[in-house]
Amino acid sequence: RTPHTLxxxxxxxAELARVRAEGYAVIDQEVEIGLRSIAVPLVTARRVIVAAVNLGLPVRSEPIEELAARYLPALQTVSSRMQEILR
Incomplete structure (x- = not known):
């Protein structure tokens, strides 16, 4: 835990509701000071969430408001392609 941990x-x-609605999670130094992360679920063909695809990066690299715009499409593509394997 850090001072930023919910x-x-x-x-x-409230954060879980947002994650469910938007389909991805972002954390800002909740696990480790200096680390931000964005993640999408890895879902089987039967719509069961079995894991997450995650990208972690240093806080100083870019504003948190830009994480989704910059990295979410690629993470969703990886998740979608992995879903094909999990049949």
Whole structure:
């Protein structure tokens, strides 16, 4: 845990709702100071989430607001291609 880690139940539930609605998760130094991450689910052909495809990068590399625009399409492509393997 870091000072940025969500710990209040209401905040955690709100973030989970956002992740479900938008289909991806972003964390900003919640696991380690200086680390940001964006992830998408890895879903089987039967629509079961079995893992996540994740990209971690240093905080200083770019603003958090730009992570989804820059990396989400590629992560979704990888996830989609891996879904074909998980039949």
């Amino acid at each position: 710990t209040e139940p209401e905040a955690v539930m």
